[in-house]
Amino acid sequence: MLAEGVIDYTREGSILSAEQRQFYEKNGYLIIRNCVPKYELERFRKRFQDICEKRVKAPDNMTVMKDISIAKSEFKDGEKAITKIQDFADDKVLFEYCKYPGVVDVVKDLIGSPKSNLMAMHTMLINKPPDNGKLTSRHPMHQDLQYFPFRPADFICCAWTAMEKVNRANGCLVVVPESHKGALLPHEYPKWEGGVNKVYHGIQNYDTNSPRVHVEMEAGDTVFFHPILIHGSGANRTEGFRKAISCHYANDDICRYVNIEGTTQEHLAQEIIDMAKKRMARYGANPEDVQLDYSDIWRVRAREVNGVRANL
Numbered sequence: 001m002l003a004e005g006v007i008d009y010t011r012e013g014s015i016l017s018a019e020q021r022q023f024y025e026k027n028g029y030l031i032i033r034n035c036v037p038k039y040e041l042e043r044f045r046k047r048f049q050d051i052c053e054k055r056v057k058a059p060d061n062m063t064v065m066k067d068i069s070i071a072k073s074e075f076k077d078g079e080k081a082i083t084k085i086q087d088f089a090d091d092k093v094l095f096e097y098c099k100y101p102g103v104v105d106v107v108k109d110l111i112g113s114p115k116s117n118l119m120a121m122h123t124m125l126i127n128k129p130p131d132n133g134k135l136t137s138r139h140p141m142h143q144d145l146q147y148f149p150f151r152p153a154d155f156i157c158c159a160w161t162a163m164e165k166v167n168r169a170n171g172c173l174v175v176v177p178e179s180h181k182g183a184l185l186p187h188e189y190p191k192w193e194g195g196v197n198k199v200y201h202g203i204q205n206y207d208t209n210s211p212r213v214h215v216e217m218e219a220g221d222t223v224f225f226h227p228i229l230i231h232g233s234g235a236n237r238t239e240g241f242r243k244a245i246s247c248h249y250a251n252d253d254i255c256r257y258v259n260i261e262g263t264t265q266e267h268l269a270q271e272i273i274d275m276a277k278k279r280m281a282r283y284g285a286n287p288e289d290v291q292l293d294y295s296d297i298w299r300v301r302a303r304e305v306n307g308v309r310a311n312l
């Protein structure tokens with residue numbers, strides 16, 4: 001079924017039809033409606049609120065991010081101050097999302113098989129804030145592979161689940177179908193007047209005329225997408241916060257870490273290494289004493305969701 005690292009999308013999956021798998025192969029994404037039940041989403045929402053309001057302790061390695069406009073606003077703490085939490089794999093409630101069978105079974109059908117060893121590599125709960133007019137709530141068009149030091153890309157997949165209705169008004173995902181067939185393009189910070197959030201890199205000289213699809217979804221709908229697919233999200237022009245939860249998976253039987261030195265990823269990798277060193281300093285380590293390779297950061301993040309870890 002997986003000959004020489006090539007996926008045969010013409011066959012039926014365990015739960016996906018051959019048509020669904022072929023849609024993913026052609027377009028680089030696939031929407032599964034009603035993939036995660038509302039009661040699970042409510043548990044994740046409550047947990048996020050408990051973490052934000054400090055009613056439960058956040059795992060040590062979790063990153064809390066604030067939109068640059070919020071960082072300067074009256075909201076210093078709590079749910080309204082937090083734009084995103086990242087690396088929640090050590091939070092037992094939120095990590096249930098990554099292991100949720102309705103999600104994992106689709107991932108197995110897209111990048112592996114029922115027996116594949118699958119790792120959760122990157123976890124996020126995004127709480128896109130209402131935009132204050134500066135358009136900082138936008139996420140520039142990018143390719144997620146820009147962040148990853150492991151390959152091959154065809155064996156990596158993101159699951160992104162809407163925790164409420166997402167539409168153009170509150171900044172749904174925007175994807176460029178078939179763009180996953182291209183290469184990883186150079187990224188940089190967009191030159192936006194209102195400012196850009198930390199590590200929100202966008203594609204250099206992105207052609208705004210590229211044919212795009214606005215992925216409007218109901219709570220529980222999940223879009224699965226390839227890490228080279230060009231995507232981003234618009235400003236949230238509503239009064240509410242737009243929540244989504246996501247996990248990037250990699251097939252551990254096939255994927256290996258690669259050296260990104262000297263590539264277009266190097267600059268971003270250095271930024272992320274510097275952030276990790278700052279965090280270590282907060283825990284008492286001297287960053288000068290730490291030799292940190294970019295792949296080490298990902299080894300620490302990776303968690304098994306099916307089978308066992310062998311390579312990542």
Ligand SMILES: O=C(O)CCC(=O)C(=O)O
Pocket residue numbers: 124126128139144171172173231232233244
């Ligand atoms: O949820 C969003 O608005 C965009 C998320 C995204 O594209 C990302 O974090 O890579």
